[in-house]
Amino acid sequence: MTPETTTTTALLDLSGVSKGFPGVQALDDVRLELRHGEVLALVGENGAGKSTLMKLLAGIYTPDAGTFRLNGEEFSIEGPRHAQELGIAIIHQEFNLMPDLTVAQNIFIGREPRSGGVFLDDRALNRSAQELFDRLGLTIDPTERVEHLTVARQQMVEIAKALSFNAKVLIMDEPTAALNDAEVEVLFELIQRFRTPDTGVIYISHRMDELARISDRITVLRDGRYIDTLETATSTVGEVISLMVGRTITGEQRPGQVQRSPDVVLSVAGLSTKKLLKNVGFELHRGEILGFAGLMGAGRTELARAIVGADPIESGRITVDGREVQIGNPADAARLGIGYLSEDRKRLGVVLEQDVATNIVLSTLPAFTSKAGFMRDGAIIRTAREFIGRLRIKTPSANQLVKNLSGGNQQKVVIAKWLAKDCDILIFDEPTRGIDVGAKDEIYALLEELARQGKSIIMISSELPEVLRMSHRIAVMCEGRLNAVLDNAEATQEIVMDYATRFSAEGTVS
């Protein structure tokens, strides 16, 4: 370990790393090398062990085995604070801010400037935060409370916080999952600014298109094992994916020309809300997948929430199976056979402290109750196992607590829950966010299968290729208006984007 070799020693070098949880070997003899000045992408299916590896680096878990080297020197991590001191900063997959504190208070938590040794110096605190934002080119008010920021801006605060440590190693666990394209650009800009000859970035993402843009090399994990590391410049997306899943995935396809059923199962007319929606109207046919495209904030989630009664409607008519209905809350909607899969699954979709089986049958519990009023545990487990198999949920058993599953697998649990409910109309809000390519494919197949069975599906998605691939028709929203409903055959990315950015067009669609 002579100092002259610094150019060849890696910034961060992990080898032989193993970590087990009860019933799961999350990591098994994994290695990873981060070079000076590079962005290393870390990819793998849901549950491959990416987040676990990063949590070891952040000092949250202790490894069962393995050596860690920073600039060639072996070290061990005693806790989150110690990791920060070593220059390792991490942006976690889960939301990790204190919503009741201000932006500046969040960034400098644990490092508050003080005057006279005792009193907090909030003026200095806000000044430091402002300087940090100026340096990063962000416009965020340091005195705003975090709970009042949009998800994207909260994400920016997390990133600013991580960068404020003068970190050498920056780890990002799916930082773009909740960002729109413009915000992703800002993030990439930040990463480029951070990258210097003595820093490095580990970047975890399921979005394959990002890897080519941002990363220098790609390390692939599968089932807790190290598979390979590729140079980004000389490898294809197909290669990476087949290393990830260990099999080949069918390419992009458009839905075949289906004979659209004349039955209208859901019709919405003149729907407006106080906040955003203006006179939205559309029809959903039996067996149809109707995609909703648009920029973030276009009002797609608001539309879904208004339809299922989660938010109040100002005016408008909703007709289900030809009958006009009043939907006061999501329970009414469920009774009418309309299921809504929230985009915020972590907060609104699963009960983290309960096991997988309970979560899957949660919304259909009455069906699993015997005449005498007892739970039919056997039937619950059987149903749960069926969905675990169908969606390939990676869990040691149906009795594992949901909070112990990887992020993507938690999302699959939510999808299973709504599938178990057997609704006729399903509204999926960003169904594949944070889900790996293999599982995405399975979810696509599932949606198609459901449509074939005669279910009607509304799919809200910010990923245009996904919308184009899946939808029979595509509705495009902008600023709370429905700007167009296109047949799949006539839709291209350009046309959809055009409608999605027609900012004050008069949107009337028949």
Next chain:
Amino acid sequence: MRARLRGQIQQLLAFASLIAIVVFFSIANDRFLTWANVTGILLAATVVGLLALGTTFVIITGGIDLSIGTGMTLSAVMTGVFLTYLGMPLWLGVILAILFGGLLGLINGVNVAVLKIPPFIATLAMMLVAAGLSLVISGTAPIYFKETPDFVRLATGSLIPGIRFPNGVLIFIIVAIVAGVILKKTLLGRYTFSIGSNEEATELSGVNVTKWKIAIYTFAGLFTGLAGVLLASRLSSAQPALGMGYELEAIAAVVIGGTSLQGGKGSIVGTVIGALIMAVLTNGLRIMSIPQEWQSVAVGAVILIAVYLDILRRKNA
């Protein structure tokens, strides 16, 4: 900016309700707004108010402390032990009694933060332990302060010459200001909010949550100790069977003051107003000769209304 404004409006509303209640009672009964009655209300607000101040910190962390009522009793009994049984000088006995309250808080803090016993259960257990120990130590009889006659003046005497303004109230005002500054301006306060807002994130940010939680519970315990001392002084005796139920009144005051039981939100000003609302209500209803049973019903209704209004405010915010 908006957030701060909203916080101020919330406090303004609580304050407006207090004024409304005061106006109502002064119109309803002309004995209400007399100097003697007002200082009486303030003195009554002091004991529950002190407990509420400490508990505000605990509740903002997302915890709860059920042991403050009987903990206060035990601290009062210990005051008797120090001053009467052991014959300590007044200042020393008082300080030791306050520190004893801190010790109870420390034990709560260790149980919650280190042993990870849920706060409700840890402090419920402490509530029973303290209730029992008060009776055991005092031999179930009140302890009087024969050796230190000056002790009584601690709460009811008047330091300000010429005006009959009880020292207990003065102490409460000073302590409330100190608590307010600590909550807003020191690390202890900042981490109180931070832990209540997102404990895991706070931990991941490198803050030693275990250590700070112990500190917060200990700090809250000091208020319990002080409340015990002032109660003993006001009653000129340590009453070992008193105290159960005070914890709920204190928690009610905190909640009326707009502190969220979910943690992360709250203020000392709110708690002071909450304590005053409770005291004014009890006093006003008594003056109007409303029977005790109905007073309790009224207080319960006020808690429901206050918390519901708070929920409405938050929803519209």
